[in-house]
Amino acid sequence: MEIINFSEYIPELVSVSMIAIFMAISPGADFVMITRNSIFFSRKAGIFSSLGVSAALWLHITYSIAGLAVIISKSILLFSIIKYLGAAYLIFIGWQTFKSKSDIEICGTTGSMSSFSAFKIGFITNALNPKATIFFLSIFTQVVKPETPIAIQIMYGAIISFTHLIWFTCVAIFLTQPKLLKAFTKSKNTIEKLVGGVLVAFGVKVATHSGS
Template sequence: MSIEFLLTTLIIVASPGTGVVYTLAAGLSRGARASLLAAFACTLGIVPHLIAALTGLAALLHASALAFMIVKYLGVAYLLYMAWQSLRENGALKVEPGTDQRSALKIVVDGVLVNILNPKLSIFFVAFLPQFISPGDPSPLSSMLELSGVFMAMTFVIFAVYGVFAAAMRERVVSRPAVMAWMRRTFAAAFVMLGARLALTER
């Protein structure tokens, strides 16, 4: 495994995106446990893209403009839904003292959907990871799984760091209604911008 792969993966994972924004929101509104659940959910949302890449579905997504557009606009719609939920006092940024079983399940489902509905992830596994597999590799499938495992592990760790940091700032935020209102608007705007960026994304 090359240092170039590790550095490139670190840059990709650490760059603010839907998963990072979602994990930060979970940490600020529900605490450290929720942020770890969100990080886990976003990581879990990578698995379908990996499976798609291994079975050739990602290549179809890359080749078919219609399939790519369908998944892309489903993702845009879901990000706009997350923005709307962020603005509501009883929505995604509802402040809760803890994370019960029902809210924990919702955190996981939302986190998985945030990543599943991002077609660029599937193309990432088709176009990016194979660059780090030697043409003469006797077991390219094993190498692909190894690189994917490292990518997912790095995703979970970095997202968890983001989320736990947000949770540490939680007490300073939730005790101030004006700050909470500003935070809701900020996260809603972030989801809208991410949706707009996804809408403008080409294959």
């Protein structure tokens, strides 16, 4: 059994960790969806959506380690399927939020969304994000060396997934603070339209983005 010298991979580890932090905190569809589920439903919904995002990242990690990220990014058909499904999902959720009749109470502690539904929304949002495919392609082809052991690559994946889980869980907890929820309640209609509009905009952007 080959003994891995972890010190050899410290530069890679630092690079992947820094990229993971940047990837997590960068505003995107995941952030907006976590925001939506947290303030319109509950803190618990936001946290389970965070778990969904974290789990979906393992899908990207798995096919990247297997070398399939290159195939997906180079296949117009496969990449287009992912792109348009992701765009349609974001537009659908965004439109549902936008046209809400304000019957959703902003409370942050109780809500009608089940834990499974919240997890599923987070998972699908990230799994169908074509930008995630490109992101992992760049990491596992430009940052991680081909000779890096699979065990080390899995560790990198765990860092990326855990970083997202921690960040989005913190976002869900922060957004459901009583004082913030009270302020959100006063502008519920505006927030619904804003969040819905942003999700639709993300969906349109994904659908019309031609780069791969």
